[in-house]
Amino acid sequence: MSQTAIQNQRSTATDTEFDVELRKVYKVFNGETAVRGVDLGIRRGEFFSILGPSGCGKTTTLRLIAGFETPSTGEILIQGQRVSNVPSYRRPVNTVFQSYALFNHLTVWDNIAFGLRLKKRSKAEIQNRVDEVLKLVKMETFAKRFPVQLSGGQQQRIALARALVNRPAVVLLDEPLGALDLKLRKEMQVELSNLHQELGLTFVMVTHDQEEALSLSDRIAVMNHGKVEQIGSPSQIYECPQTPFVADFIGDTNLLHGKVEGAHPEMLWIVTDKGLRIKVKRAGDGHEPTSGSAVISIRPEKIHFSLTPPSDAVNCFEGRLQTVMYLGTHMHYLVELVSGDQITIMQPNVMHNPPSVETPIYVSWSPLDCLALSTN
Amino acid sequence: MDTPNSRLRFSLSWQMLFSLLMFGFMYLPILVLAFYSFNESPYSAGWKGFTWNWYYQFFTDTRILTALGNSLVVAFSATSIAAILGTLMAVGLARYQFPGKGLYQGVAYLPLIIPDIAMAVATLVFLAAAAIPLSGGTIVAAHVVFCLSYIALVVSTRINGINPHLEEAALDLGATPAQAFTKVLLPELAPAIVSGCLLAFVLSMDDFLIASFTAGDGVKTLPIEIFGRIRTGVKPDINALSVTLILASGLVFFVAEYIRYRSEQKRLQ
Amino acid sequence: MAGQSPPLSKQPSLDTEKVLPKWLEPLFLLAPAGIWLGLLLVIPTLLIFELSLVPNIRPGQVVNPSGLDNYALIFDDIYQKVVLRSLSFAVSTTFFCLLLGFPVAYWIALIVSKRWQNLVLLGFVLPLWTSSLLRSYAWITILRPTGVVNSVITLLSSMTHLTLPPLDILNREPAVLIGMTYSLLPYMVLILYASLEKLDRRLLEAAADLGATPVQTFLKVTVPQTLPGIAAGSLLVFITCLGDFVNPELLGGASSMTVARLIYNQFLGATRNWGFGSALSMILILAVSIAIALLIKYGDAVPKK
Numbered sequence: 001m002s003q004t005a006i007q008n009q010r011s012t013a014t015d016t017e018f019d020v021e022l023r024k025v026y027k028v029f030n031g032e033t034a035v036r037g038v039d040l041g042i043r044r045g046e047f048f049s050i051l052g053p054s055g056c057g058k059t060t061t062l063r064l065i066a067g068f069e070t071p072s073t074g075e076i077l078i079q080g081q082r083v084s085n086v087p088s089y090r091r092p093v094n095t096v097f098q099s100y101a102l103f104n105h106l107t108v109w110d111n112i113a114f115g116l117r118l119k120k121r122s123k124a125e126i127q128n129r130v131d132e133v134l135k136l137v138k139m140e141t142f143a144k145r146f147p148v149q150l151s152g153g154q155q156q157r158i159a160l161a162r163a164l165v166n167r168p169a170v171v172l173l174d175e176p177l178g179a180l181d182l183k184l185r186k187e188m189q190v191e192l193s194n195l196h197q198e199l200g201l202t203f204v205m206v207t208h209d210q211e212e213a214l215s216l217s218d219r220i221a222v223m224n225h226g227k228v229e230q231i232g233s234p235s236q237i238y239e240c241p242q243t244p245f246v247a248d249f250i251g252d253t254n255l256l257h258g259k260v261e262g263a264h265p266e267m268l269w270i271v272t273d274k275g276l277r278i279k280v281k282r283a284g285d286g287h288e289p290t291s292g293s294a295v296i297s298i299r300p301e302k303i304h305f306s307l308t309p310p311s312d313a314v315n316c317f318e319g320r321l322q323t324v325m326y327l328g329t330h331m332h333y334l335v336e337l338v339s340g341d342q343i344t345i346m347q348p349n350v351m352h353n354p355p356s357v358e359t360p361i362y363v364s365w366s367p368l369d370c371l372a373l374s375t376n
Numbered sequence: 377m378d379t380p381n382s383r384l385r386f387s388l389s390w391q392m393l394f395s396l397l398m399f400g401f402m403y404l405p406i407l408v409l410a411f412y413s414f415n416e417s418p419y420s421a422g423w424k425g426f427t428w429n430w431y432y433q434f435f436t437d438t439r440i441l442t443a444l445g446n447s448l449v450v451a452f453s454a455t456s457i458a459a460i461l462g463t464l465m466a467v468g469l470a471r472y473q474f475p476g477k478g479l480y481q482g483v484a485y486l487p488l489i490i491p492d493i494a495m496a497v498a499t500l501v502f503l504a505a506a507a508i509p510l511s512g513g514t515i516v517a518a519h520v521v522f523c524l525s526y527i528a529l530v531v532s533t534r535i536n537g538i539n540p541h542l543e544e545a546a547l548d549l550g551a552t553p554a555q556a557f558t559k560v561l562l563p564e565l566a567p568a569i570v571s572g573c574l575l576a577f578v579l580s581m582d583d584f585l586i587a588s589f590t591a592g593d594g595v596k597t598l599p600i601e602i603f604g605r606i607r608t609g610v611k612p613d614i615n616a617l618s619v620t621l622i623l624a625s626g627l628v629f630f631v632a633e634y635i636r637y638r639s640e641q642k643r644l645q
Numbered sequence: 646m647a648g649q650s651p652p653l654s655k656q657p658s659l660d661t662e663k664v665l666p667k668w669l670e671p672l673f674l675l676a677p678a679g680i681w682l683g684l685l686l687v688i689p690t691l692l693i694f695e696l697s698l699v700p701n702i703r704p705g706q707v708v709n710p711s712g713l714d715n716y717a718l719i720f721d722d723i724y725q726k727v728v729l730r731s732l733s734f735a736v737s738t739t740f741f742c743l744l745l746g747f748p749v750a751y752w753i754a755l756i757v758s759k760r761w762q763n764l765v766l767l768g769f770v771l772p773l774w775t776s777s778l779l780r781s782y783a784w785i786t787i788l789r790p791t792g793v794v795n796s797v798i799t800l801l802s803s804m805t806h807l808t809l810p811p812l813d814i815l816n817r818e819p820a821v822l823i824g825m826t827y828s829l830l831p832y833m834v835l836i837l838y839a840s841l842e843k844l845d846r847r848l849l850e851a852a853a854d855l856g857a858t859p860v861q862t863f864l865k866v867t868v869p870q871t872l873p874g875i876a877a878g879s880l881l882v883f884i885t886c887l888g889d890f891v892n893p894e895l896l897g898g899a900s901s902m903t904v905a906r907l908i909y910n911q912f913l914g915a916t917r918n919w920g921f922g923s924a925l926s927m928i929l930i931l932a933v934s935i936a937i938a939l940l941i942k943y944g945d946a947v948p949k950k
Binding site: 391392394395398399401402403404405406408409412422460461462464465467468469471472474480483484486487489490491492493494495497498499500501502505517518520521524528553578581582584585588589598599602603606607614615617618621622625626629633 | 670671673674675677678679681682683684685686687688689690692693696745748749751752753756767768769771772774775776777778779780782783784785786787793796827830831884885887888889890891894895905908909912913919922923926929930933934937
């Protein structure tokens, strides 16, 4: 099969499990630091995402890997070789650009053949590989068209094909689906995931769309202000955020600021600024505060509420419903606690008669479902 | 009735009438030249019968044909040199920030605004000071200056419109910077370079002042030859020349527009 | 199959790659044009500035800058008239181009259907592609005593039995104005069109909705909205007229001496005085630069031709 052919291609043995490594990389533009001390190791064959808000340095990081920028300090390794001073055209990586950057003066076929022709491959080989990759992205019938005659989704496939045909060690994707509408984006997510599995290549994707990152990636690096805040699998990032930023950026959460009152090998007690006393189960990963100030993160969907006081009174607080929002599959409640803290709650739409605004209610959550994070 | 609609229609018609009148104004001189170029009598304003005589006279006038040849050579050389220098300059200015860029840019686009007479004078003084003899070459050198500015102007507007990642995409696919320039950037800029060259060519063909200051006595370009003749009165063969030139430049213009239109259509279908 | 081809051949030489010094590429791109412009534009301009400080210099004499006498000469009565005439040609032509060009640009931009706009505009500026000398020459044919205009006048008077006086304007100032207006009208229309085409038509509807008459709408909405275009177009026409040589020379006769003709005469004409000619050129360059600087400072965007 054609896919296996591409798969065989990428078994260049090196002594490291990492295809891409960044070691203490800094990048300064005219006095502004875009990337500050990034350490990354991207494993062979994994789908790795760099996620963060705009201006966090994620695109610069990708451009450093591609070779469009050179690091101010630090080292970049691709398949164990130092490439910090290797120009982009000598690196075994190919990029799918956010705006696709297709060559308007060339047909789809010539766009894809561009890289192979530069490498002086034989006519027959170019023909085979271009046709093969066109089939892979289901664009065989568009070979003779010019890029401007294609829709956004089709251009995106051609951009992908143009990178994949070169069989790079690493495929870099810069917000690859950013310009597509929602429905097309979902379709392309599935295809991207299938392509990754079929080809077994290392994919590095930059995105600001957390849902995209969570659904596609093997591992995610969350970046903020030029630094990597956390690297982990999607569930680690979501379930065990290590910083308040990650907790807040990935999904919705309730953040309550407070101080550590007591520490126990199993449990932490934290009193919030407004006086709530909260019991937290320790995760034991070394990121929790054991004294001083702390932030508590509770996911809205992990909070229960009831009209009568629950029997188990741990982390249970009295409040009043402020707003009720109907979201179809879910209900969204905003509760003001007696202490003055505001808590959002997300519940599946199962109640037939949701309580009305101003109803006094009790909210509670298990010590297992909240996290204590240090405030840097 | 004085509804807003009827008033609109009224204003519509006077603007159209006025515009048609102005179209007449723009084409009147050309029609008059065409009329006289076929009129048998050289001096009378009235119609005295049809003749091809003036066209025959002009096509057999070796002085005019030599001048036309000189003009074509000058315009072609100046445009070719300016196309290379101007394109490189536009790319360089778009790509790099450097101290003194404002000054460089100001000088580069100065020929677009300073009067021809001032440029002609300055060039003559420079050539005299450097003791360079005037020739066809000096005309070309002087024409390159303004052709360069026009080409760079047209090319730089195009550069601003193309995807800034195109060259990176080429590098990413294994092209060296030189290959990225010739295989990607140049083809993308080609339409702008062509229209810039066309503009520069027409301006060079049309230039009388700078050429007459830098030509010396030896080389005469077509505008110099025409100027010498019409200062001494009306010449019917000049009418024939005008009509021929107008048709030729009209043809070049339409071919250029057609090519541009076709290439756009091809990509946009 | 294609899969048998050798693995990534780029790899072995990764770190041994030599990278060209960073300054080489900008130098390659910018130096050729820079040298050309420096030699044939910057140095010549500096040279005529130096020359303008030498009174009564002729070709072959030693350049010895000694003062502003050449500049003072401009305040001489004869030359002052020339300067004022040049200015008045430029101002009047600008006025006429604006007056004649605005309705045309308005018609093309706002009334002609989108499909035809480009074609109509191209049709209007097409005469620009013909030689400027020949366009002026055509006006000689039209305006001379036995030309088209006077033939029509003779015809009319014989038909109506009125004695209409023949129009004798060739070699006078009106002929220069007609020639200049004719040459520059297409530029004015192009620039005004660019500005009017961007005008939001809903503004006009909003003004009408708020009770403005068409005239009020035009004066209070259309004109202020297109002011940058009006300024840019006027400036372009003004500076081009100031430096125009062909129209005054061919249509104006001896009576319409302008600054450009005066400069020409100092170098190629009868009265050769390179120092004075250089001083006049410097003043022309200065006047144009000041006008452009004012536009850049007070106008928003400058639409280029």
